[in-house]
Amino acid sequence: MENVESANNSxxxxxxxxxxxxxxALRDAFNNYVVVSCTRCGYCIPCPNGVSIPxxxxxxxxxxxxxDRARMGYNQMAKTPEDLNRRREGGEQVEGAxxxxxxxxxxxxKCPQQIEIPDxxxxxxxxxxxxxxxTEILEIDP
Ligand code: SF4
Ligand code: SF4
Numbered sequence: 001m002e003n004v005e006s007a008n009n010s011x012x013x014x015x016x017x018x019x020x021x022x023x024x025a026l027r028d029a030f031n032n033y034v035v036v037s038c039t040r041c042g043y044c045i046p047c048p049n050g051v052s053i054p055x056x057x058x059x060x061x062x063x064x065x066x067x068d069r070a071r072m073g074y075n076q077m078a079k080t081p082e083d084l085n086r087r088r089e090g091g092e093q094v095e096g097a098x099x100x101x102x103x104x105x106x107x108x109x110k111c112p113q114q115i116e117i118p119d120x121x122x123x124x125x126x127x128x129x130x131x132x133x134x135t136e137i138l139e140i141d142p
Contacts, residue, residue, distance in 0.1 A: 035064040035138045036120060037113050044107040044117060050084050050096035052077060053107060053117055056124050063127075064140050074128050098124035 015023070038057035045053055055073070062070035077097040078084035087094040101121035108117060126132045134140065 033065060034061050035134075035140055036060050036115060038115060039113060041112065043112060044110045047096070047101075047107060048104065049100045049102055050078070050081070051098060051100045051121065052095035053121075055095050056098050057115070057120060060120070060124060060127070060134070060138070063134055064138065071128065074124075079129075097128065098122075099129055101125075 036057045038054055038061070040054040040058060042054055047053055055077070059070060059074045062073065074097065077095045078087055079097045079099045081100060084094060084096050084100065098121040101118060103118045103121075105118055111117060123137045126137050127134050
């Protein structure tokens with residue numbers, strides 16, 4: 001709805017050829033960079049179980065690009081409901097890991113990118129919890 005409203009306000013053919021070329025180049029760069037097409041819009045949150053969906057997908061994209069050192073962002077997330085509650089009660093702005101996902105499917109219809117979020121949380125668990133290499137779990141261009 002936001003995208004349609006924005007398009008409605010800007011009018012037809014309002015972009016110049018150089019602007020269109022820049023957008024095409026950015027789109028190609030974006031497509032080469034990401035393994036999960038999450039735009040971090042946040043429409044899928046809050047998850048009823050505290051899973052920080054956009055952050056987890058963001059870390060997946062980061063380790064696909066930067067390698068394992070980007071796992072740091074995930075390591076700090078709460079891995080169990082008890083840990084999440086305890087840290088929240090302590091005033092910490094803690095994020096929830098993929099291990100909190102119960103596969104309830106509530107997030108699915110909220111994602112405009114139609115990402116199979118529960119499936120991606122499973123994949124994130126293979127990578128972060130079980131230590132699998134991301135190339136074993138997701139398709140990545142070398
Ligand atoms: S499927 Fe997982 S990530 Fe999605 S809403 Fe349910 S618990 Fe949260
Ligand atoms: S709704 Fe989809 S695109 Fe938006 S943050 Fe959630 S997973 Fe990413």
